[in-house]
Amino acid sequence: MAFEKLCELDDLWEGExxxxxxxxxxxxxxxxxxxxxxxxxxxxxxxxxxxxxxxFDGKTLICRAHSWTFDGCSGVGINPSDCCLARYPIKVVGNDVLVDIDGVKPMFAHS
Ligand code: FES
Known part of the structure; x- marks a missing residue:
């Protein structure tokens, strides 16, 4: 599948x-x-x-529920360290942010 428009650059701020x-x-x-x-x-x-x-403080992402923590630059788990976030291919074309979600399965700790 191809890249699809997810949002616009104007919808985001650096550090958020x-x-x-x-x-x-x-x-x-x-x-x-x-x-x-x-x-x-x-x-x-x-x-x-x-x-x-x-x-998200611009570097570290913390889940509100049980405070699992991830490196915002890599998606790798900090606490616990044996988990990570699935990452989608992304590209910016002009003001459009495009992603390709096909072929990427979200990670789940208990699946
Ligand atoms: S830490 Fe995210 S749901 Fe428990």
Whole structure:
């Protein structure tokens, strides 16, 4: 499948995160401070809580439910360290942020 428009650059601020949806799939867009925009699975791999309800300080992402913590630049788990977020291919064309969600399965701790 091809890249599809997820949002516009104007919908985001550097150092923040926002969630969007494509075809019923929740996608978390993270813009780390001094980094590139990244698209991750929108639901926490622990118990499916929307990650956008958590906190992001420009570097570290913390789920609001049980404080699982992820590196915002890589999606790798910090606590616990044996988990990670699935990452979607993303590209920016003009003001449009495009992602390709096909072929990427969200990670879940208990699946
Ligand atoms: S649901 Fe995210 S830490 Fe439990």
């Amino acid at each position: 995160m926002e969630s969007f949806e494509i075809r019923g799939v929740e996608i978390l867009v993270v813009w780390p401070t001094d980094g590139e925009i990244i698209a991750y699975q929108g639901l926490c791999p622990h118990q499916d809580i929307p990650l956008a309800e958590g906190k």
